[in-house]
Amino acid sequence: MSQKNFFADYFDRFNSLIKRVVNVRVIAGFESWSVLIGQWILVAVLVLGAISSVKASGGDAGSIFLALGIMILGFILIFVSAKFLEGLRGLVDAAPTGFSSRVIPDVLGLALSVAAVVSAILMLVKLIQGELAPFISMLVAAILFYVLASAVYDDEATNIQVGNQYSPGEELISIPLLAVKAILVALPVSFGILSLGTLIFQIYALASPDGGMLLSYMSVLPGMSWLISMGSMALIPILLPLYSYVVFLIISFLAGIFQGLLSLKRKS
Secondary structure, eight states: OOHHHHHHHHHHHHHHHHHHHSSHHHHHTTHHHHHHHHHHHHHHHHHHHHHHHHHHHTSOHHHHHHHHHHHHHHHHHHHHHHHHHHHHHHHHHTOOEEESSSHHHHHHHHHHHHHHHHHHHHHHHHHHHTOHHHHHHHHHHHHHHHHHHHHHHOHHHHTEEESSOOOHHHHHHHHHHHHHHHHHHHHHHHHHHHHHHHHHHHHHHHHSTTGGGGGGGGTTSTTOHHHHHTTOTTHHHHHHHHHHHHHHHHHHHHHHHHHHHHHHHHHO
């Protein structure tokens, strides 16, 4: 056996071993419960966020009305996000993606699995050190990486076809499509996990004298810093389905344009 075949063979065996633990069947039973629990958690986060905002501003009338307005908006968006979560599965089913081999899905799945393990190790380190905020961050990250890896490894869940002959350009288009479809598949569970993490952050930020520093952890998402400054971290997981929907549409639109250009090139 050549050296190349040796490593390729053991890479496949290692991936097969990982797939027994990291697969969609493990998370499938939690999807509906995760969404339902996540929605009720976000209701609690919105209420706590309003209290935190009013407390930080000294309780003046303007801040009270602003906090109530954000809370009502959040309640409406929870309903909207639930509708988006119901429709995202149909988008994945309507957009098949092709690869000539399993190299890309397996490498991406392995990378996400390693990231989950590293996050879990860091989580334990932070727990031993007694650092609450980094511990919560690493816990959420470990679960999210695991869920994403489970989605990437499952061809049926992400609607990918492996084995046909695809051009390099077509494979290049398929990579971002696979990534965003994995996010859509993992979104129901991710929604609940992010909601729980947000609730813990909000409680700590409200109860701890220096808890305001924790809000900076959630401000890294584009366009979210102004929301966090008003004590409405719940809008981050609430808007995640809408963000994912828009990103998927944009990537699918661009992929369609590139596929059309490739088809014209083959015909010319």
